[in-house]
Amino acid sequence: MNRFEKGSLIVSSSPHVSSDTTTSKIMRDVLIALIPAMIAATVIFGARVLILTAVCIISCIIFEYIFNRIAERKSTIGDFSAAVTGAILAFNLPPNFPYWMAVIGCFVAIVIVKQLFGGIGQNFANPAITARVVLLVSFSTAMTSWPTAKPILSAADAVTAATPLSLFAKGELDSLPSNLDMLLGTIGGSAGETCAIAILIGGLYLVARKVISLVIPASFLGTMIVMSLITGNDPIFHILAGGAMLGAFFMATDYSTSPMTNGGKVVFGIGCGFLTMMIRLYGSYPEGVSFAILFMNIVTPHIDNLSRRKLYGGGGK
Amino acid sequence: MGLFKRHLKGIHVDYRKNTMECKTEIMPVPKRLYISMVQHIGAPCVPLVSPGDEVKVGQKIGDSDAFVSAPIHSSVSGKVIAIEDIMSSLGTKDKTIVIESDGLQTLCQGLTPPQVSTREEFVKAVRASGLVGLGGAAFPTHVKYSPKNIDDVKILIINGAECEPYITSDYRTMLESTKHVVNGARLVMKYLGLEKCYIGIEDNKPKAIAAISEEAAGDPSIEILTLRSQYPQGAERVLIYEATGRPLPPGKLPADIGVLVSNVSSVSFISRYFKTGMPMMRKRITVDGDAVCTPKNLYAPIGAQIKDVIDFCGGYKSVARKIIMGGPMMGRAIYDDDKAIIKNNNAILAFNEDQVTEHPETGCIKCGRCVASCPLDLMPTYIAKAYEAEDIDMLKKLKVTICMECGCCSYVCPAKKQLALTNRLAKKLVLEGGAAK
Numbered sequence: 001m002n003r004f005e006k007g008s009l010i011v012s013s014s015p016h017v018s019s020d021t022t023t024s025k026i027m028r029d030v031l032i033a034l035i036p037a038m039i040a041a042t043v044i045f046g047a048r049v050l051i052l053t054a055v056c057i058i059s060c061i062i063f064e065y066i067f068n069r070i071a072e073r074k075s076t077i078g079d080f081s082a083a084v085t086g087a088i089l090a091f092n093l094p095p096n097f098p099y100w101m102a103v104i105g106c107f108v109a110i111v112i113v114k115q116l117f118g119g120i121g122q123n124f125a126n127p128a129i130t131a132r133v134v135l136l137v138s139f140s141t142a143m144t145s146w147p148t149a150k151p152i153l154s155a156a157d158a159v160t161a162a163t164p165l166s167l168f169a170k171g172e173l174d175s176l177p178s179n180l181d182m183l184l185g186t187i188g189g190s191a192g193e194t195c196a197i198a199i200l201i202g203g204l205y206l207v208a209r210k211v212i213s214l215v216i217p218a219s220f221l222g223t224m225i226v227m228s229l230i231t232g233n234d235p236i237f238h239i240l241a242g243g244a245m246l247g248a249f250f251m252a253t254d255y256s257t258s259p260m261t262n263g264g265k266v267v268f269g270i271g272c273g274f275l276t277m278m279i280r281l282y283g284s285y286p287e288g289v290s291f292a293i294l295f296m297n298i299v300t301p302h303i304d305n306l307s308r309r310k311l312y313g314g315g316g317k
Numbered sequence: 318m319g320l321f322k323r324h325l326k327g328i329h330v331d332y333r334k335n336t337m338e339c340k341t342e343i344m345p346v347p348k349r350l351y352i353s354m355v356q357h358i359g360a361p362c363v364p365l366v367s368p369g370d371e372v373k374v375g376q377k378i379g380d381s382d383a384f385v386s387a388p389i390h391s392s393v394s395g396k397v398i399a400i401e402d403i404m405s406s407l408g409t410k411d412k413t414i415v416i417e418s419d420g421l422q423t424l425c426q427g428l429t430p431p432q433v434s435t436r437e438e439f440v441k442a443v444r445a446s447g448l449v450g451l452g453g454a455a456f457p458t459h460v461k462y463s464p465k466n467i468d469d470v471k472i473l474i475i476n477g478a479e480c481e482p483y484i485t486s487d488y489r490t491m492l493e494s495t496k497h498v499v500n501g502a503r504l505v506m507k508y509l510g511l512e513k514c515y516i517g518i519e520d521n522k523p524k525a526i527a528a529i530s531e532e533a534a535g536d537p538s539i540e541i542l543t544l545r546s547q548y549p550q551g552a553e554r555v556l557i558y559e560a561t562g563r564p565l566p567p568g569k570l571p572a573d574i575g576v577l578v579s580n581v582s583s584v585s586f587i588s589r590y591f592k593t594g595m596p597m598m599r600k601r602i603t604v605d606g607d608a609v610c611t612p613k614n615l616y617a618p619i620g621a622q623i624k625d626v627i628d629f630c631g632g633y634k635s636v637a638r639k640i641i642m643g644g645p646m647m648g649r650a651i652y653d654d655d656k657a658i659i660k661n662n663n664a665i666l667a668f669n670e671d672q673v674t675e676h677p678e679t680g681c682i683k684c685g686r687c688v689a690s691c692p693l694d695l696m697p698t699y700i701a702k703a704y705e706a707e708d709i710d711m712l713k714k715l716k717v718t719i720c721m722e723c724g725c726c727s728y729v730c731p732a733k734k735q736l737a738l739t740n741r742l743a744k745k746l747v748l749e750g751g752a753a754k
Contacts, residue, residue: 004654014641014643015647016645018730
């Protein structure tokens with residue numbers, strides 16, 4: 001009969017059990033959810049997409065590791081959040097984007113946006129989106145040169161094509177691709193954002209795994225649909241075009257930069273959808289998802305403050 | 318109200334009710350008992366015996382003049398060998414009467430069922446029985462039963478939810494003492510002038526629901542409330558809301574909104590006491606956990622040490638690394654097994670190395686799981702932030718003081734933050750800060 005040694009019992013505060021969900025498991029689920037879009041992008045644009053994604057993931061991890069070392073913080077590369085940032089940033093870049101520019105984007109995302117604000121959970125803006133915006137204003141030509149969708153290994157020299165949204169912005173409505181092409185992603189655009197169906201599969205996987213709730217994607221895309229109908233545009237076109245799907249499921253749902261309560265999430269999603277459509281319809285940029293999400297990231301703390309909940313059963317004030 | 322009634326948030330937790338089919342066994346009285354004078358919320362009892370005195374089973378050995386207190390009775394016949402301050406399971410040094418058993422279990426004379434006809438006499442009898450809230454709070458029952466506005470109180474809620482993992486002692490009470498549970502509820506209703514009784518039971522205990530329903534059949538004043546199995550369904554505030562749709566405002570007592578809540582074991586005890594006159598001397602507890610040889614439900618004499626209880630269950634199967642008095646969600650981890658059973662214990666859980674793996678804490682990712690799981694709609698991650706900044710005004714705004722420490726927030730946190738602990742510390746900060754101002 002084994003007894004314990006005196007003084008060896010663990011004394012800790014309740015609860016004494018905890019769920020098996022950890023940050024690493026959540027981030028791993030996000031990476032898994034990105035796989036369908038990854039495969040689709042490789043089929044559509046060629047293997048260079050894989051290399052671009054690998055470059056982004058690896059440089060994000062290296063930047064995070066180096067920063068943690070310099071700042072004498074505990075290494076956080078094990079929680080896979082840097083890998084997620086890298087993958088999402090790569091999906092937001094044109095398939096033939098120069099690697100060295102992508103590395104600069106990773107530096108902005110990990111060092112400037114995430115780590116300088118205190119690391120995981122402390123950043124007020126989504127690292128991948130901010131990096132994309134920084135790259136867009138720094139290297140606008142490279143960021144807006146889209147190869148045509150062709151399953152070849154060297155997509156880099158392919159003919160530059162227009163994205164559906166740039167055609168839309170120019171008013172060339174007759175040359176827009178069909179909604180089926182848009183759904184399958186055989187159109188010009190950023191590496192991981194064109195194949196709506198693949199992104200949707202990944203997004204629904206996250207919902208099923210309870211990593212994200214449907215509130216933000218639904219209110220985001222729902223607002224876009226309503227605004228399209230009001231302004232007499234094709235709602236299907238708008239939610240399939242550009243980065244709407246990727247943004248709604250993978251970027252607007254980023255925990256640290258979106259509100260916590262369901263009420264706050266609805267406000268956030270509507271704001272994202274509204275701003276996206278305003279930029280698309282009336283702004284000088286053809287696409288507005290990144291700007292919309294970035295703007296809503298900034299107002300998130302205020303949404304959180306205003307959406308503090310009432311107590312159980314509505315009791316108490 | 319009903320239209321907008323919200324569902325309990327809380328968490329789905331692995332129930333592990335391994336001892337559901339274990340019939341309650343009576344544990345023999347050990348050689349030595351350690352009966353603490355602090356077994357309830359309120360004033361500690363003063364020993365009525367001195368070292369060297371002979372005591373009998375059921376003899377009152379501790380009492381207090383204070384209203385908020387409950388007398389303590391001996392669970393053994395024998396000799397008082399010492400009265401000393403001993404560190405109890407609550408972590409405080411409490412006056413403890415140490416009694417050596419003579420092995421005879423001679424009953425104290427004059428233990429007869431109380432004769433009552435009025436509310437006052439009933440409440441007095443409940444006090445004399447030594448009953449405290451057996452659900453875990455250990456609030457003296459007679460105090461709960463004498464609110465200022467007793468005439469406005471019409472509803473009795475009996476808590477049979479037992480939402481903590483592992484524990485099945487209330488479940489066994491409902492199965493083995495079905496008659497007493499229903500009769501106890503009737504007694505309380507009769508003498509306190511209540512009109513309606515709800516007995517709340519989680520839907521993972523169909524046998525208990527069937528047994529109680531059958532016993533209460535044909536009585537329109539008693540209604541069985543089948544609750545969804547979700548932790549913490551048995552929390553007072555939650556149960557009141559589920560039963561009546563009435564929210565319990567912070568700082569108010571259930572009686573303020575016309576409700577009294579008692580545990581199934583408490584009302585079962587009342588019925589038994591009015592039948593036999595035997596005061597509070599033993600407690601039905603669940604003993605479980607991987608470090609225990611034979612998990613059981615048993616009647617433990619008040620004052621028995623945990624090691625005696627574990628020995629009765631075949632001893633330790635493997636080396637214990639954590640022993641908990643109570644359930645894994647809200648129970649108290651103790652540092653040694655020489656602590657004694659007190660009235661409100663409902664479980665002893667002993668876990669070995671495999672079951673106590675602690676996860677390292679990582680940074681908050683603001684996922685909002687704690688906010689989504691809080692049954693009282695608090696925002697634990699914000700409370701933690703305000704606590705770190707010692708922002709008492711913010712903590713008050715965040716209503717941290719109503720936190721019941723159910724532990725849902727810590728349970729769901731992917732960063733493995735000890736949010737319930739932070740809430741506890743924050744509550745203390747608010748109470749102390751409030752006093753200083």
